[in-house]
Amino acid sequence: MAATGTVTLGTSPGATGGDPRSTEKPLLTGSEIVCRALEDEGVDTVFGYPGGAVIPLYDALPRAGFHHVLVRFEQWAALAAEGYARATGKPGVCLVTSGPGATNLVTGLADAMLDSVPIVAITGQVIQPLIGRDAFQEVDITGITLPVTKHNYLVSRIQDLAPTFKEAFHIATTGRPGPVLIDIPKTLFLQKHEYAYPDSVYRRGYQPTSVPNMRQVRLAADAIKKARKPLIMAGHGIMLSGATDLFREFVEKTGIPVAHTLLGLGTFPESHPLGLGLMGMHGHKHVNDALDECDLLLNIGARFDDRATGQVSGFAPNAFVVHVDIDPAEIGKNVRTDVPVVGDALEVLKLLMPEVTEGRHDDWMAWIDSRRDRALDEALEERPAWPEPYTIIKAIAEATSGEAIVTTDVGQHQMWAAQHFGFDHPDRWITSGGLGTMGFGLPSAVGAKIGRPDLEVWSVIGDGGFQMSSNELATAVQENLDINIAVINNGYLGMVRQWQDLFHAKNYSEVKIGAPQFEKLAEAYGITGITVRSDAEIRPAIERARSIRGPVLIDFVIEPEANVWPIVPPGAANSGMLHQQRFEG
Template sequence: MQSMETETNAQAKEMSGSSMLIKALACEDVDVIFGYPGGAILPTYDEIYKTGIRHILARHEQGAIHAAEGYARVSGKPGVCIVTSGPGATNVVTGIADAMIDSLPLVVITGQVATTVIGTDAFQEADMIGITMPITKHNYQVRSVDELPRIIKEAFHIATTGRPGPVLIDLPKDVSLATGLFDYDKEVDLPGYQPTVIPNKLQIRKVVDSVTAAKKPVILAGAGVLHAKASEELAQYVEQQQIPVVNTLLGLGSFPGEDELHLGMAGMHGTYTANMALHEADLLISIGARFDDRLTGNLAHFAPNAKVAHIDIDPAEIGKNVPTEIPVVGDAKEALKMLIEEEGERGEHQEWKTWLSGLKKEYPLWYVQDGEIIKPQHLIEKIYEVTKGEAVVTTDVGQHQMWSAQFYKFNHPNQWVTSGGLGTMGFGFPAAIGAQFAKPDKPVVAIIGDAGFQMTAQELSILQELNLPIKIMIVNNAALGMVRQWQQLFHGERYSNSLFPVQPNFVKLAEAYDIKGMQVNELHELESALKEMFDYPGPVLMDCRVAKQENVYPMISPGKGQHQMEGVKP
């Protein structure tokens, strides 16, 4: 990759639109692109060939976009995805929507038919501006090569500032072939887009005073803490004020999971202690969380006794779902710095901490491991032990996702990569590929279900080609696990199209890609098999057969409040 200085010196040079794009990516310090070529984007791929920029060829566009998401989540840098027009572009729509709801910074470049035939239903034409307008932070269609440098620079700025999110650039083929002057020196000028970064000091003071007065304070730490790179500040503030911490699903890792003040994840399958802390609190300080329904349960019962202080860089989230007494608009890192500096008198809440500590001991997460049938919770615990809690963990959505969130203790930021708001099957495996590029020296394990894996299994070819040392753990219960659980609990045990009487041989599938495959059926095999898996220097796929009827507990049933959890004890 050329240096920024070299790129700047070349700015007066006339070049094609596709050359401009690659030069701009270099200026933005992009070190890897995930994508898939096709007719409308061929000029850009020709430029990739000439410059040698690192490009990872997915085997399906869905794999490319999810890999870009995984890269963004772990690196904190924008993930870049390039695909062609028509079906190439529409195949990344799910990933864009996933990134939008989970606030992941992406720059997605889609090829488009020539401007002369846009609107004529030309071959492989799709209206990507219309399709993606509701699911992008912003989108562009480039109509002139002269505006391309400005658009690219704005796209990266928008994707990475304020609340992060995906930005799409639709690039017509004739624009990528046209020539113009490359000028990347101009500052971004967007008068209508000025995110508030520094919070109002008066509002911060209100939070400080509320903490002093509170008897039962709790912090709800969401993904916004991670996006703001504010985990260190959160730990300092918690140490200063001794306030217990609850995480959202996507906030896991923002505060050490093994810390005595960490109460676990809240929500539908959170810990009883975390949910009761929210229910009983008299002060709730939410930092970078959006109060989605899987967290809150029935809103009529959510935090009924609490004064709510909500810190968020997106003002639209404050008061949207939960009434907020102290709104604080700003960056989580800056807000926490100000709270630490203001300090204030620590409130008297030792009795509160003692009560919560008692709940943690009385109502721990539980499962019953008996006989030789492997319980999935036990599997996750063993993965945690073997990796010493240091792995980057990616998942799809469903039972395996919840068990991973419950039983793998995340002590570091950006080691937990999962599809939260959209709940996307097929996400976990390609996201692991992006995560491995973001952290090449870290162990990466994709913990995925037997159903979700089959949605993006073709990306095994990337592991074969590049020998990426990713470990794939298929939690195989021969079912759409969470669907089966809901059918059991709420639909009279009518298992409509949720069970798999026939499955592929996953070991042979791995071997077809020259990847080491393993299968574990019984408990006594598990520990040695896991050690072999994680000691192996290359990629490994393990098909672990687990208890088919195991359910995720504890659980807040639909319509219930957080204090009405079921299955809190065996």
């Protein structure tokens, strides 16, 4: 592949030939052009790791107008860029070398692709005469990342460099956001060209529909008027479009309760009477019951992921389905849709607001409330001796007044956090949803803290995932980031163990996982480590961590076989969810 996507941008030297000043423009190296382009995009942070093919680019970095964060593994560069993007709403940028540097990015790109996170990844490539010769540290990264990027480029001409950046940022951040990769041969970093950054981008094959068809909006409004048991399924798209304020107005006007997808947590306050919380595989009982019972399901900005829907044939069986999504390919992909509305959530809500009337659904809300499972709250009042995961999550939420950014890995700790933190603000919940990437929590916390230094950042991680990315502690230390790390340590790969417990007759195969003493590990990195072994120690440890500037690690040693309840068994409908039979232990 050669450079794609620069055809319509037209900033070849000839294009500016009519301007007499153009001949006076200073020549910049490719490296300087990359830096200038990033500066012109307003980039303040780049997460990266140097290597052979990008040495000339790193030569220019000390003079660049942005901060470079040296991660400890290239994958963390992509995940940190995601954390940054999720916390700030701005695109995250990562930069690595060719070959293994580039392949190490792949998981991060796939993660960003599935969760629609705007990141721009820059990879160095071997010098052009060696491309295709299996040169040292050569891989076809544009070929490899084809399925896990929204778009990618191998730049082949110096004059295409700046326009490619312009287009890459445009594609990453518009429509349904996603990762875009730019592969740059080392030769280009060394060549010189004048710098001109395009003002706008036009690709005739890329014109996202942001304003919806009004006819579809009216059909949606009609459905809302007729519904007696309406339910909103709130997805990540609401946050991506910056629609949370308007969404709240819409919910309060229509009185429709909100079920949150995993990535939709934060779109509407869970503390609000209409905010129901998590739906799906580990969703709350009353939320999944409401999904079963509702006569209208209004999905805004969610893609009907299988972990949210359970078995599709049993999903919202009585509901008339309205699906608002900016990506038309999501309409009807997984769940039959009665009224599709293709458009940006903000634009759809703007048009929908005047079409809907004030509404209250007291009987419906009372029904939903009657379906709440109070067993857990009652059980927690017994205050077990060990640090109970629900208590840990709730204690962090209370200590931080629910204002903190929470990042997680994937697994039990992630579900406990999703169920019980109680997210009231957008862009505070940063988790790997679609890909379910272990190791996500710490690097994404690094990115989030750098992006939002004003907010308290807690990384809630399992002992398995933490052992994947614990080397990123070094980055947190080097950057002196005030991050609190809560390791929920059960000595198991907990979610797999739970499945083996429930669905494989307790055949615990390869889930017992040893670990170093995390407190000592923290000390080795020069940071404070705290070990918590009892319920009584939870809150003091959290307060101590909050009082210390810089990274702090708390090792919460929990009951080894605690499970996440409720759970929809794999392949079952949401109505077939299993509930906690008793309080464990």
